[in-house]
Amino acid sequence: MNCTSCKSELTAFLDNETDPRQSGLISLHLDVCPSCREELERMRMERAWWSDLPAEPDPDPGLWNHIQSGLSSGRVSRIRSMAAAWRDFFFPDYAFSWNRAAAACAMAGVLLLSSFGTLSLSPSGTDTAVSAMENYVHWRVRQSKSLTPSRSSSASVEELKAQNPFLEPDSASSRSNPFLPG
Amino acid sequence: MACINEYQDLRQKDSFGRVVEQAKTGDTAAFQRLYGFYVRRLLSFAHRMLNNRTEAEEVVQEAFILVFRKIGTLKENDKFESWVFRVTRNLIYLRYRRRPSQLVSLETDEELKEELEALEEPQASPEEKLLAMEKHKAARRAILSLPEKMREAFLLSVFQNFPYQQIAEITGKSVAAVKSDIHRARMLVREHIRSY
Known part of the structure; x- marks a missing residue:
């Protein structure tokens, strides 16, 4: 064994983590190598230095109480206790029985089937969307008609003619068409 | 000290497995005994890893709650010690990840x-x-000054006196890697304690 491999094994040697064969080889090397012996001594001193450090202060006395409360206030236990509270409120004399469970399942099934039936009677989603769009288009048309002045009505034509400075007020309506006979 | 003696007695009498077994049945007194045995050691480990006493207490509290809730899943009662340290170590790493910019406060x-x-x-x-x-x-x-992975092996060896095999179980590394980590950590910390 050389110095490099010996020094790399010294920590494990001090921690009693080397196998007997390795320990024997290291001991043999230490007998003849003052440098490695010095390294070993230094490591021993460092170990003593670390072990002389003061221990950790006492834990907070309330820590155990926090842990206990943490253990009892788990999510699952909270949900269970809430469910139990509701059950006790509605069924104070509740006791589990298979007959009751079967009856509850049957009722749930009937409710489910009836809800499916109601859904099938209603118009499909596409039809509803199409009719809504049609309604919207009709509404838009009605709105545009009511907002835009109707140019075809005689009153509005008369008004426009009255406002036109290039037309004579009375002659415009009474003038006959020159391209038509008589 | 009394706590340590009681802990050693318990280990020697081989009744440790029985306490764990009682804890598995939901016995609060058994929980409290296990808490008494490990709280100081876990707190010391967490405090030195996190360098923050308040965070260390929070981690230890979380670890005990987790361990006591899941104790039924523990197959070998003798592995309780490694398990509780491993849970604490994992929670410490979660804290590291949550820390925004600096790794240690x-x-x-x-x-x-x-x-x-x-x-x-x-x-x-x-x-x-x-x-x-x-x-x-x-x-x-x-x-x-030590990298986190090296720090945990060093602390478990120097302050908890765990054998390399147990440190490997706690950290999820091979024994050879643990051996190397501890040796390198000892060489790295040497400069910091030279003048003391």
């Missing part, structure tokens, strides 16, 4: 002083107190 000198005052002999002279504080600070600095 440094405790102030005031906090360190308060801690030391709680430990010191009341009749210690001011020089002795100062020396103790300097030594404590040097130790903290040395530990914090």
